[in-house]
Amino acid sequence: GEYRQDLIDRAARDHVLNASEIESLLTDDEAEKALAAAADRVRQEFVGDGVHLRGLIEFSNICRCHCMYCGLRCDNSKIERYRLSPDEIVELADKARGYGYHTVVLQSGEDLQFTAPVLCGIIRRIKAMDLAVTLSVGxxxxxxxxxxxxxxxxxxxxxxxxxxxxxxxxWDPGMSHARRIQCTLDLKKLGYEVGTGTLVGLPGQTPAMIARDILWYQQIDADMVGIGPLIPNGDTPLGKAAPGDWHLTRRMVSLLRLLLPEANIPATTAMETMVPHGREVILNSGANVVMPNVTEGDFRRKYALYPGKICVADTPADCRACMGGRIRAMGRFVAADKGFRHHGRRRQ
Ligand code: SAM
Ligand code: SF4
Ligand code: FES
Incomplete structure (x- = not known):
């Protein structure tokens, strides 16, 4: 008990732990509350009470990859495929701005129909609206x-x-881990704010591996770290796998905040899919970002990474109002700026 609290206090003060210390806290059920409390204080101190909302546009569910857990994998014939047009994507971004979002996240499968010139045209049109643009296209x-x-x-x-x-x-057959690391470092070198993260619960993943993930995020100075539990999808080869451990994922979020105090850390949709109001719990455990969906109509349902996805029957306006209310009810506020990564402690 005392040793555990000493470790947590030291992490909250120095933002340093070694691999075995991280692993001991990750695997310690009884550490969860104290970790969350310490992470909540560090979150307050470094990034404040503002919650950054990023409007998520799921613009294509077409993917050339074979990730064994994901419903968008090209081998899944059960899913109805769609692709929005550039005009439709830009229109969703414009609506997102109308709802008060300051960032849009353009996410898709690895859909090569969106060539660099096509995506660049979309990015330029959205940047002209004074929005920050986050890409997530693999x-x-x-x-x-x-x-x-x-x-x-x-x-x-x-x-x-x-x-x-x-x-x-x-679990990502056909893909190279060295290549994925190279992509991450390329993005850093090009001056992007880079978001990485762990899929918690891949079969064969150990707490020691997760501890090394956290140390790697520190090493590359990740600007954003998004983590979520594996939610088995029956239309994929991992359909019968055990779901990722929600509590382990929560402890990982708290450890991330202690060890990367300046990072933007989302309360992910997968955490709420597993536990009602899971995003509030995670916002109180170190997180400071939420990514509400701004995709419209039936496309929400069709962007089916995993079953049980939240908000498939809601509109973008519903989600904006819902999250705004929930954030205020927690005594936090919706941040009014673009929410770039902090450097150093928040100015008081
Ligand atoms: N295709 C891009 C990529 O893979 O980077 C972006 C979209 S991909 C759907 C976004 C994330 O979804 C992946 O990084 C993965 O961690 C997550 N994901 C996919 N299938 C999942 C599942 N069954 N449960 C939880 N998360 C999943
Ligand atoms: Fe495609 Fe991304 Fe899903 Fe992998 S995780 S199958 S790359 S959409
Ligand atoms: Fe979509 Fe609550 S976030 S309805």
Whole structure:
């Protein structure tokens, strides 16, 4: 008990732990509340009480990859595929701005119909609306990442999923872990704010691996870290896998805040899919970002990474009002700025 609290206090003060210390807290059920409380204080101290809302546009569910857990994998014939047009994407961004979002996240499967020139045209039109643009379209060449950046993209989300190369290549067959690391470093070099993260609960993943994930996020100075539990999808090869451990994921969020105090850390949709009001719990455990869906109509349902996805019957306006109310009810507020990554403690 005392040793545990000493570790947590030290992490909250120095933002440093070694791999075995991280692992001991990750696996300690009884540490969860104290970890969350310490992470909540560090969150307050470094990034404040503002919650940044990012409007998520799921613009295509077409994907060339075979990730064994994901409903968008190209081998899944059960899913109804769609692709929005550039005009439709820009129109959703404009509506997102109307709801008061300051960032849009453009996310899709690895859909190569969206060539660099097509995506650059979309990015330029959205940047002209004074929105921050986050891309999440998977692995591309350095030159393509450079073109997106020059067109105005500010941030990029590309989870490493796991830093264990063998585990990664087992569950993302056809993909190379070295290549994914290279993509991450390319994005950093190009001046993006880079988001990475862990898929918690891949079969064979150990707490020691998760501890090494956290140390790698520190090492690359990740600007954003998004983590969520694996939710088994019956239309994929991991359909019968055990779901990721929600509590372990929560402890990982808290440890991330203690060890990367300046990072933007989302309370992810997957956490709420598993536990009602899960995003509030995570916002009180170190997180400071939420990504409400601004995709419209039936496309929400069709962007089916996993079953039980929240908000499939809600509109973008519903989600904006819902999150605004929930954030205020927690005594926090919806941030009015673009929410770039903090450097150093928040100015008082
Ligand atoms: N295609 C891009 C990529 O993979 O980076 C962006 C979209 S991809 C759907 C976004 C994230 O969804 C992945 O990084 C993965 O961690 C997560 N994901 C996919 N299937 C999931 C599942 N069954 N349960 C939880 N998360 C899942
Ligand atoms: Fe495609 Fe991303 Fe799903 Fe992998 S996780 S199948 S790359 S959409
Ligand atoms: Fe979509 Fe609550 S966030 S309805």
């Amino acid at each position: 692995e591309r060449s350095y030159e393509e990442y450079q073109a997106f950046r020059e067109a105005g993209a500010d941030r990029y989300l590309l989870r490493i999923e796991t830093t264990d190369a063998a585990l990664y290549e087992r």
